[in-house]
Amino acid sequence: xxxxEKKSIYIQIAEYFSDNILKGVWQVEDKIPSVRExxxxxxxNPNTVMRAYALLQERGIIYNKRGIGYFLAPxxxxxVKSMKKDEFISSTLPEFYRxxxxxxxxxxxxxxxxxxxxxxxxxxxxxx
Amino acid sequence: xxxxEKKSIYIQIAEYFSDNILKGVWQVEDKIPSVRExxxxxxxNPNTVMRAYALLQERGIIYNKRGIGYFLAPxxxxxVKSMKKDEFISSTLPEFYRxxxxxxxxxxxxxxxxxxxxxxxxxxxxxx
Amino acid sequence: xxxxEKKSIYIQIAEYFSDNILKGVWQVEDKIPSVRExxxxxxxNPNTVMRAYALLQERGIIYNKRGIGYFLAPxxxxxVKSMKKDEFISSTLPEFYRxxxxxxxxxxxxxxxxxxxxxxxxxxxxxx
Amino acid sequence: xxxxEKKSIYIQIAEYFSDNILKGVWQVEDKIPSVRExxxxxxxNPNTVMRAYALLQERGIIYNKRGIGYFLAPxxxxxVKSMKKDEFISSTLPEFYRxxxxxxxxxxxxxxxxxxxxxxxxxxxxxx
DNA sequence: GTGGTCTAGACCACC
DNA sequence: GTGGTCTAGACCACA
Numbered sequence: 171x172x173x174x175e176k177k178s179i180y181i182q183i184a185e186y187f188s189d190n191i192l193k194g195v196w197q198v199e200d201k202i203p204s205v206r207e208x209x210x211x212x213x214x215n216p217n218t219v220m221r222a223y224a225l226l227q228e229r230g231i232i233y234n235k236r237g238i239g240y241f242l243a244p245x246x247x248x249x250v251k252s253m254k255k256d257e258f259i260s261s262t263l264p265e266f267y268r269x270x271x272x273x274x275x276x277x278x279x280x281x282x283x284x285x286x287x288x289x290x291x292x293x294x295x296x297x298x
Numbered sequence: 299x300x301x302x303e304k305k306s307i308y309i310q311i312a313e314y315f316s317d318n319i320l321k322g323v324w325q326v327e328d329k330i331p332s333v334r335e336x337x338x339x340x341x342x343n344p345n346t347v348m349r350a351y352a353l354l355q356e357r358g359i360i361y362n363k364r365g366i367g368y369f370l371a372p373x374x375x376x377x378v379k380s381m382k383k384d385e386f387i388s389s390t391l392p393e394f395y396r397x398x399x400x401x402x403x404x405x406x407x408x409x410x411x412x413x414x415x416x417x418x419x420x421x422x423x424x425x426x
Numbered sequence: 427x428x429x430x431e432k433k434s435i436y437i438q439i440a441e442y443f444s445d446n447i448l449k450g451v452w453q454v455e456d457k458i459p460s461v462r463e464x465x466x467x468x469x470x471n472p473n474t475v476m477r478a479y480a481l482l483q484e485r486g487i488i489y490n491k492r493g494i495g496y497f498l499a500p501x502x503x504x505x506v507k508s509m510k511k512d513e514f515i516s517s518t519l520p521e522f523y524r525x526x527x528x529x530x531x532x533x534x535x536x537x538x539x540x541x542x543x544x545x546x547x548x549x550x551x552x553x554x
Numbered sequence: 555x556x557x558x559e560k561k562s563i564y565i566q567i568a569e570y571f572s573d574n575i576l577k578g579v580w581q582v583e584d585k586i587p588s589v590r591e592x593x594x595x596x597x598x599n600p601n602t603v604m605r606a607y608a609l610l611q612e613r614g615i616i617y618n619k620r621g622i623g624y625f626l627a628p629x630x631x632x633x634v635k636s637m638k639k640d641e642f643i644s645s646t647l648p649e650f651y652r653x654x655x656x657x658x659x660x661x662x663x664x665x666x667x668x669x670x671x672x673x674x675x676x677x678x679x680x681x682x
Numbered sequence: 683g684t685g686g687t688c689t690a691g692a693c694c695a696c697c
Numbered sequence: 698g699t700g701g702t703c704t705a706g707a708c709c710a711c712a
Contacts, residue, residue, distance in 0.1 A: 179697075221399055221697085267385045273382055282404055285404060287392075291399070323707095334684085342704085346703065364684080365684050368684095434688085435688075436687080445589075445656065460698085461699080461701095491698095491699090492699070493697095522647075528577070529638055561711090683712085687710105690705090693701105695702105696699075697698080697700105
């Protein structure tokens with residue numbers, strides 16, 4: 171996994187989990203990798219993974235069984251979805267509209283671009 | 299002018315200028331307020347304004363006449379537009395598509411939302 | 427390290443790094459001293475060091491790993507060399523030619539002077 | 555006359571005078587243009603011209619007859635020459651040697667470049 | 683008046 | 698520990 175420059179790493183890790191839950195890759199009650207394991211895999215400081223897990227736990231997406239590990243919460247998918255939706259409405263969408271307006275971009279172009287985006291992603295999926 | 303919590307102030311100041319240039323509020327060769335003046339007006343430290351101006355100068359949006367002040371560069375509008383477009387394509391748009399896809403949002407809804415956004419903005423303009 | 431009066435300190439710090447890279451003292455991927463550390467060592471304010479580092483980063487000579495520190499960029503030497511060469515051609519050389527011409531200096535003398543300069547520098551190196 | 559970005563304007567004005575004296579364009583005891591006249595001609599603030607004249611006077615290159623104007627000092631050429639030589643030795647030359655060494659430039663190339671520089675300048679002179 | 687540099691010291695997010 | 702941002706206040710050169 172590669173990290174983008176701008177966002178903090180622990181946020182990107184948390185998003186990686188959220189996205190996979192939303193995509194249905196992981197199922198409720200699954201055990202998720204331990205902090206140490208994840209840290210090695212991502213080549214990241216364990217503290218950073220810890221922080222990502224703490225964030226997810228705080229939002230009710232995962233929970234902890236002491237001495238055993240972290241698990242996906244029963245409500246995980248619902249939580250993630252509502253969280254993402256809030257984020258989309260309060261942050262992504264306004265910024266998007268603002269830019270479209272400033273740059274006088276045609277909405278139809280964007281629709282076309284989205285179609286291409288979906289195709290490209292479908293291509294990626296097949297690879298796995 | 300109010301500042302958002304997350305973005306650094308000097309970035310927001312720079313964006314405030316960029317946006318106004320794009321909106322045609324300011325014209326090429328206009329003198330922009332002095333560092334100190336702007337600092338008083340925005341209730342921030344002069345250093346912070348200085349930093350915003352330095353950023354804008356570096357990007358060719360404003361230029362300096364020594365001992366006199368800062369002025370909008372001839373290429374200001376072109377520079378801002380190309381800069382914003384790059385940002386949109388490399389950052390805003392991918393994030394937007396990603397979210398739309400994850401949340402399985404209908405594109406027609408967004409189009410409708412955009413129409414409302416424009417109306418709301420038009421309302422704001424009239425107030426001034 | 428001593429600073430000259432005329433040039434700003436942060437520029438001199440940046441040049442100190444550039445020169446050392448060009449001389450091969452530092453190698454690609456080396457970690458460079460932290461901002462605070464450097465500030466103590468040079469007896470300047472951390473902000474001043476920060477400014478120098480920001481300048482070097484902007485020019486692609488160093489890069490940052492968040493929470494860890496600054497490192498020499500893979501392209502550091504190439505960047506520095508092309509930068510210095512540009513500076514030499516656009517600034518140092520024309521000024522030099524202009525002065526030589528005005529003062530009607532013999533080029534052979536300068537060649538001799540350069541030989542002495544190299545010897546003197548070699549002497550300095552041995553001291554270390 | 556156009557001014558370079560980096561050097562302060564009043565220094566550039568002073569250098570413009572020095573250079574012309576050294577080139578023999580102006581002769582001892584010539585009256586030089588009044589501050590106001592010069593300011594209009596150069597499209598510059600009179601204060602700036604004043605500062606340049608003050609600098610030249612301080613160095614014994616021009617002198618002032620009250621109510622009449624500024625004149626080239628008898629020793630003007632000698633003064634300028636010694637001043638420039640000092641500047642060359644203490645500033646231009648060391649910087650030049652330093653760069654030549656860092657960039658590992660061949661001295662013969664520079665000699666060739668100087669020949670071209672002289673030819674180009676000769677061309678310019680003829681135009682006048 | 684203008685910008686530009688620097689210090690001292692604080693606070694924050696991140697790893 | 699790391700960088701990054703910001704404030705307050707000072708001083709300087711320049712037009």
